[in-house]
Amino acid sequence: MDIGTAAQGGVEIVRACPNVGGGRLRHILFAVDGEVGPSADVRPSADRAARIVGRARVLESLRGHLADGGGVLLTGPSGIGKTTLLDEVAAATQGRVLRATSAENERWIPGTALADLLAQVPSTAVADLPEPQRRAVEGVLSGERVDPQGSPALRMAWHSLLLGLAADAPVLVLLDDVQWIDATSADILAYAARRLPGSAVRVVVAGRVEEPTDLAEDADGADPRPVPPALLAPRPLLRLPVPPLTADDLAELFDAYGLPARTAVAIHADSEGNPYLALTLAGAFSERTGLRAPAPLPPGVAALVHERLAGVAPRVRQTLLMCALATRPTIRLLLRAGRADARHDIRHAVQAGLVVTDEENIRFTPPAAASIVAELADAEQRVQAHRQLAEAVTFDDQRDRHLALASAAPDAQVARSLVVAAETAIRRGSRDLAAELYLLAADRAPADLASQRLDWLVAATEAAANAGLPEQANRAARALLAAEARPLQRVRVRMAVIHLAGQGLGGMREMFAAAIADAGDDAASQALLFLWQSWAAMVAADSDKAIADAERAVELARQVGDHNTEALAAAAIALQFRVIGRPDSWSALGAALALPAPDVDGWTHLSPRYIGTRFAIFDDRLDDARSDLLDMLALVEHGAAEELVHVLRSLSEVSVGLGRCQDALNYADRALRIAGEARMSPGPCWHASAEAELAGGNVARAQFLAERGIRASEQESDGVFVRRHLHVLGQALLRSGQPAQAVAALRRVAESEPTGGNPSILRWHGDLVIGLVNTGELDDADRVLSQARATIDGRPHTDGVSARLDRAEANLLVARGDSDAAIALLDRATAAFVALSQPLEVGKTYLTRAKIERLRRRFAPARAALDAAAEVFQSAHARPWADQTEQMRSRLDGSDTAPPTALPLTTGESRITELVVEGATNREIADRLFVSVKTVEATLTRLYRKLGIRSRTQLIRLLRDQA
Numbered sequence: 001m002d003i004g005t006a007a008q009g010g011v012e013i014v015r016a017c018p019n020v021g022g023g024r025l026r027h028i029l030f031a032v033d034g035e036v037g038p039s040a041d042v043r044p045s046a047d048r049a050a051r052i053v054g055r056a057r058v059l060e061s062l063r064g065h066l067a068d069g070g071g072v073l074l075t076g077p078s079g080i081g082k083t084t085l086l087d088e089v090a091a092a093t094q095g096r097v098l099r100a101t102s103a104e105n106e107r108w109i110p111g112t113a114l115a116d117l118l119a120q121v122p123s124t125a126v127a128d129l130p131e132p133q134r135r136a137v138e139g140v141l142s143g144e145r146v147d148p149q150g151s152p153a154l155r156m157a158w159h160s161l162l163l164g165l166a167a168d169a170p171v172l173v174l175l176d177d178v179q180w181i182d183a184t185s186a187d188i189l190a191y192a193a194r195r196l197p198g199s200a201v202r203v204v205v206a207g208r209v210e211e212p213t214d215l216a217e218d219a220d221g222a223d224p225r226p227v228p229p230a231l232l233a234p235r236p237l238l239r240l241p242v243p244p245l246t247a248d249d250l251a252e253l254f255d256a257y258g259l260p261a262r263t264a265v266a267i268h269a270d271s272e273g274n275p276y277l278a279l280t281l282a283g284a285f286s287e288r289t290g291l292r293a294p295a296p297l298p299p300g301v302a303a304l305v306h307e308r309l310a311g312v313a314p315r316v317r318q319t320l321l322m323c324a325l326a327t328r329p330t331i332r333l334l335l336r337a338g339r340a341d342a343r344h345d346i347r348h349a350v351q352a353g354l355v356v357t358d359e360e361n362i363r364f365t366p367p368a369a370a371s372i373v374a375e376l377a378d379a380e381q382r383v384q385a386h387r388q389l390a391e392a393v394t395f396d397d398q399r400d401r402h403l404a405l406a407s408a409a410p411d412a413q414v415a416r417s418l419v420v421a422a423e424t425a426i427r428r429g430s431r432d433l434a435a436e437l438y439l440l441a442a443d444r445a446p447a448d449l450a451s452q453r454l455d456w457l458v459a460a461t462e463a464a465a466n467a468g469l470p471e472q473a474n475r476a477a478r479a480l481l482a483a484e485a486r487p488l489q490r491v492r493v494r495m496a497v498i499h500l501a502g503q504g505l506g507g508m509r510e511m512f513a514a515a516i517a518d519a520g521d522d523a524a525s526q527a528l529l530f531l532w533q534s535w536a537a538m539v540a541a542d543s544d545k546a547i548a549d550a551e552r553a554v555e556l557a558r559q560v561g562d563h564n565t566e567a568l569a570a571a572a573i574a575l576q577f578r579v580i581g582r583p584d585s586w587s588a589l590g591a592a593l594a595l596p597a598p599d600v601d602g603w604t605h606l607s608p609r610y611i612g613t614r615f616a617i618f619d620d621r622l623d624d625a626r627s628d629l630l631d632m633l634a635l636v637e638h639g640a641a642e643e644l645v646h647v648l649r650s651l652s653e654v655s656v657g658l659g660r661c662q663d664a665l666n667y668a669d670r671a672l673r674i675a676g677e678a679r680m681s682p683g684p685c686w687h688a689s690a691e692a693e694l695a696g697g698n699v700a701r702a703q704f705l706a707e708r709g710i711r712a713s714e715q716e717s718d719g720v721f722v723r724r725h726l727h728v729l730g731q732a733l734l735r736s737g738q739p740a741q742a743v744a745a746l747r748r749v750a751e752s753e754p755t756g757g758n759p760s761i762l763r764w765h766g767d768l769v770i771g772l773v774n775t776g777e778l779d780d781a782d783r784v785l786s787q788a789r790a791t792i793d794g795r796p797h798t799d800g801v802s803a804r805l806d807r808a809e810a811n812l813l814v815a816r817g818d819s820d821a822a823i824a825l826l827d828r829a830t831a832a833f834v835a836l837s838q839p840l841e842v843g844k845t846y847l848t849r850a851k852i853e854r855l856r857r858r859f860a861p862a863r864a865a866l867d868a869a870a871e872v873f874q875s876a877h878a879r880p881w882a883d884q885t886e887q888m889r890s891r892l893d894g895s896d897t898a899p900p901t902a903l904p905l906t907t908g909e910s911r912i913t914e915l916v917v918e919g920a921t922n923r924e925i926a927d928r929l930f931v932s933v934k935t936v937e938a939t940l941t942r943l944y945r946k947l948g949i950r951s952r953t954q955l956i957r958l959l960r961d962q963a
Helices: 046-051 056-068 082-092 112-118 123-127 131-141 152-168 183-193 247-255 261-271 275-283 299-310 314-325 331-336 342-351 369-376 379-392 396-405 412-427 431-444 447-466 470-481 487-499 509-519 523-539 543-560 563-579 585-594 608-618 622-636 641-657 661-677 683-696 699-715 719-735 739-751 765-774 778-792 799-815 819-835 839-855 859-876 879-895 907-917 922-929 933-947 952-962
Strands: 011-018 025-032 071-075 096-101 171-176 201-207 237-241 355-357 362-364
Touching: 056 071, 056 082, 056 201, 056 237, 071 082, 082 096, 082 171, 082 201, 096 112, 112 131, 112 152, 112 183, 123 131, 123 152, 131 152, 152 171, 152 183, 152 201, 247 261, 247 275, 247 699, 261 275, 261 661, 261 699, 275 299, 299 369, 314 331, 314 342, 314 362, 314 369, 314 379, 331 342, 331 379, 342 355, 362 369, 379 396, 396 412, 396 431, 412 431, 412 447, 431 447, 431 470, 447 470, 447 487, 470 487, 487 509, 487 523, 509 523, 523 543, 523 563, 523 719, 543 563, 563 585, 563 608, 585 608, 608 622, 608 641, 622 641, 641 661, 641 683, 661 683, 683 699, 683 719, 683 879, 699 719, 719 739, 719 765, 739 765, 765 778, 765 799, 778 799, 778 933, 799 819, 799 839, 819 839, 839 859, 839 879, 859 879, 907 922, 907 933, 907 952, 922 933, 933 952
Parallel strands: 071 201, 071 237, 096 171, 171 201
Antiparallel strands: 011 025, 355 362
16 A cells, blocks of 8 residues: 555457367467457457467567478467467468377377378378378378387378478478377477478477477376477477566456456466466456455366376475475475475476476465465375475574474464564564464464464464465454454454555445444554544545544544554654645654654555655655665565565656666566565556656556556556556657647546645646647646646745746747747756756756757757757666657758748647648547637637738648648
């Protein structure tokens, strides 16, 4: 949950269908038009292939290599989409396609794959073979037993058939699931492949293989197959690993299913981007926040995991049991626990799609697979594995966990040792381990520790919530609420469960109502409850309620001496005072900072200190803010995910302001990764990423992230970040030359802030003014500008806000013909931004100056301004701004040769005049530009006056003369 910021709408889907060879399910990702139901045709047409989600680049490489001649080896774990790529290549092929799919239970039948391929060859081609070869082929087709050692006649027959077919039309051979291909077929196919280079035969081989060594083996541990898959395709060979889908791909994909954005992020984390697994999880997904009974593992997911486990050797399953029982499995831990073949075993598990690894750390995909692996082992195996792991781990808290799990008997000494271990785990940042240890302590507590058991359940719930573990938090909370717990204990566990909702606090009304009933007239419980209600109101952008609830929390907390709740509530009051523009916000912050610092695990981002850093950002004291945030980062590096994410997010924001674009991108990427792993609301991190992309990445991606962020924030009723994403969207649209759409987005921000907003916090006002100028709505631009200036008049620390408004007003003055006054405002804005050490704002101001000087046909000053802007942007690694500067330079260079009577039109005027030349009426122009007819008429009247003409006919003639 983030409240330390301003409080101020063709689909691509996944379908499943039976695989032709073997009956296994496969997942196809493609674009579809219209409504899709269970009976929809799932085979994509060739013209849709380029739009397969997340696979366009792989397809391009695959097709390009085949066009040049040779073979391709597609590799990747089960379910990654290799079969889908074969489908797409086959659908787009102009020629003959021969395809075979191997199956595990057929790999010991000699010639199975070859028989499938020969069955697709025309009988006339077989009849033309020499007699020995023809008889050998007919024997295979009639089901006669094939010599396991192969047959010279079959080898030559297959090679001759391929060359004969290729003489009439190109031939494409597709071999799927080659990890199960029988040895006889592999030998014959490899013989032909060695002799195909330079022919019109192309071969694509796909399977769960690892290059350069094929590690596939049967479940009994047999030796690897003698013919490596790479030899089944002709040279030159392209080895093409199929990558997992990105989080962006899945989020876009799951929009079609109506899944919440946070769900898409969680599914990506659980599936590691594997499309087969992602769809299985999506189809069975159930939201798991709130106090609900544990959801059973979805049958589809369980069946998938069981199928994959059945495909690996018993030795691999034993190694996976060790991984399943460990808190953080690693190769090193497995080796210490006596699994000498750990690396080999884990490679097999990766191929089977059960785990992913970076060559050291190991993670199950999905995480629930660990539970299945553990459940398949008997009690004796689990106990033995825990004892081995207890000897192998390096931390005492982990050893205590394994020893406790080796015996379920109640034991007071064991329970107390587990609590000590849990406290140690929290100090070193292992909240997931701490939550489990507290739960174990509660489970092992005998009857005489009933009171302490309740405290441990509260601690387990809060640690699990901080670690983003809903099932463990719910388990501990249910156990606590089923007992005779005190009101404060009950309210604390309910608030911990609410914490899991992140920005979606608006959907937790039922939980809040239950907490109110639990609190009764207990002042300590009420204080905590009012604090949480204040935070929920902040997220919903209801500042008045947020302030009232926080003030009540302060009052109650003082009564009971709860300094933590008092400090956090006081910080909330100060922030909301600043949001609504109260002049006493600084004194409120001072009062919050004067209180003892709250000692609450995981809440740094809601503390007075953090809110003070947000004030520094609002005040444009960015160097101070960065220094404070870096100090905080050192403190929260091993803290809860949420506090770490929001410190990183603020660091990204500050880095943008200071012109440290690469830092901004790095901080935002890191925050996004951690938030995804912790199942946090994606909206705040998408906003940080979008802002960083605007500054130093890619404007189109910034727009994409902003649009996703709007949807995600609306799903969680997060008014704060709906507005912030709309602002980024407006900026991106302005940068991409879509002023009308930008104005629409920015007006949504303005309409959601009935008081006009606080320009020192969410700084959309200047951008809206520029957009309105570009669409010719000058009076509206003037009104927005005047209101913003009135809001900040007389307030401290507003130099940066005023400078942005100066730059916006310069655009307005130019549109009204007063370029001298505009240049004077830009001089003032530049000086302010230099003083505030905000290089990107300096560069943007230079760009505005260059545009104005170009309109005045003062090319030397315009070029000087562009040179200054380029230097700033290059130093800051502000790639999109540097590109925009070069584009302006190109237009300026063209201006030198333009006739001296070229018309000095603004962007909005140019768009209207272009439509006038096309013959559009005022109403048609208004409809196409999303403006009013009155705006079009006012713009044309102003143009007539500026150009010394009186009619539309004269304007058209003048414009055509300038063409």
